[in-house]
Amino acid sequence: MTPLPSQPQHLILLFLSFSFLPFFSLSAIDTFVFGGCTQLRYSPNSAYETNLNSLLTSLVNSATYSSYNNYTIQGSSPQDALFGLYQCRGDLSMPDCATCIARAVTQLGGLCSDTCGGALQLEGCYVKYDNSSFLGVEDKTVVLKKCGPSVGYEEEAMGRRDAVLGALVGASGGYRVGGAGKVQGVAQCVGDLSGSECQDCVGEAIGRLKSDCGTADFGDMFLGKCYARYNTHGPPVFSKAHHGKPFLTTTTTTTAISLINLMVMVRRHLRLSLGY
Numbered sequence: 001m002t003p004l005p006s007q008p009q010h011l012i013l014l015f016l017s018f019s020f021l022p023f024f025s026l027s028a029i030d031t032f033v034f035g036g037c038t039q040l041r042y043s044p045n046s047a048y049e050t051n052l053n054s055l056l057t058s059l060v061n062s063a064t065y066s067s068y069n070n071y072t073i074q075g076s077s078p079q080d081a082l083f084g085l086y087q088c089r090g091d092l093s094m095p096d097c098a099t100c101i102a103r104a105v106t107q108l109g110g111l112c113s114d115t116c117g118g119a120l121q122l123e124g125c126y127v128k129y130d131n132s133s134f135l136g137v138e139d140k141t142v143v144l145k146k147c148g149p150s151v152g153y154e155e156e157a158m159g160r161r162d163a164v165l166g167a168l169v170g171a172s173g174g175y176r177v178g179g180a181g182k183v184q185g186v187a188q189c190v191g192d193l194s195g196s197e198c199q200d201c202v203g204e205a206i207g208r209l210k211s212d213c214g215t216a217d218f219g220d221m222f223l224g225k226c227y228a229r230y231n232t233h234g235p236p237v238f239s240k241a242h243h244g245k246p247f248l249t250t251t252t253t254t255t256a257i258s259l260i261n262l263m264v265m266v267r268r269h270l271r272l273s274l275g276y
C-alpha cells in the first residue's frame, strides 16, 4: 500500500491519550499512558517488516539486562533502515523492565500494525521506533499533558509541590524522584539524551507543569524525550516494591486493555476517514 500523495513529508504521530490515572503511584507498571503511530505504512511481508520484527526482538532481549538501549538496523536499501529505542523508569528492577518492554512491544504490535513508526508509553517504560532517525535528538514537543482538578491555592501543599519540583530540576541524572509530605514528584529522560539535554528537557517539563497546571492536585507532562509528574496526595511511591492495592491494579489494567481496544477502533475509523 503506497502512502497517499497528500501526506506531509514529516511523520505525524497521532497521539491518543488516555492518561486517566491520577494516582500513578498505585498504577501497575504496564498501565497504558499514551501511544501513537505514524501515518506512513510499510507493505506486509516486506524487508521492512522483517527488520522491524528483528528490531523489536532486540529491544525485548536487551531489556533483560539494561534499562535503556537503542538499535539501528541498516536495511539492504536505505528505505528499509530502521531506528528504535526503549527506556525503563529508573526504579524498575531488570525483571520488571523486561516485563514492561515485552508488554509495550506487544501492545505496539496491536496498536501500530504495519505502520513505519510507533511509540508507546506505559507507566514503567517507553518504546519508540521509526524509519527516520530520532536517536540522540532532543525533543521537547508536548506529547501528553494532564492536569488534575484545581485544589485552589493551598499554600502549604503548593509550597511543597514547588519545592519538590525545584528539587527535581536541581537533581541530576536520567531518573529523578522526590517527595515532601504527601507531595511526590518524578522525572525521567530517555537515555539517548546527554546530561545537559536531559537537564534542559526536565526543566522545560517542570516549567510547563507549573505554568499549565497551576494549582492542580496532580500534573503529568510528557515531552518527546522526557517527562515530569507530580501528585499532591499520593502515598510514598517509586520504590522497587509493588505498593499498588491489588484490586485497584486489576481494575486499572482491565480498563487499560479496553481502552487499547477502543484506540484500535478509533484508529481503524481514522484510517477509513483518511481513505486508507
Ligand SMILES: *[C@@H]1O[C@H](CO)[C@@H](O)[C@H](O)[C@H]1NC(C)=O
Pocket: 003, 040, 041, 042, 078, 079, 116, 131, 132, 133
Ligand atoms: C519511511 O518509509 C516510508 C514508506 O516506505 C517512506 O515513504 C519514507 O521515505 C521513509 N522515510 C525515510 C526517512 O526513509
Ligand SMILES: *[C@@H]1O[C@H](CO)[C@@H](O)[C@H](O)[C@H]1NC(C)=O
Pocket: 069, 070, 071, 135, 136, 191, 192, 193
Ligand atoms: C546507541 O547504542 C550504542 C551501543 O550501545 C551506543 O554506543 C550509543 O551511544 C547509543 N546512541 C544513543 C544516541 O544513545
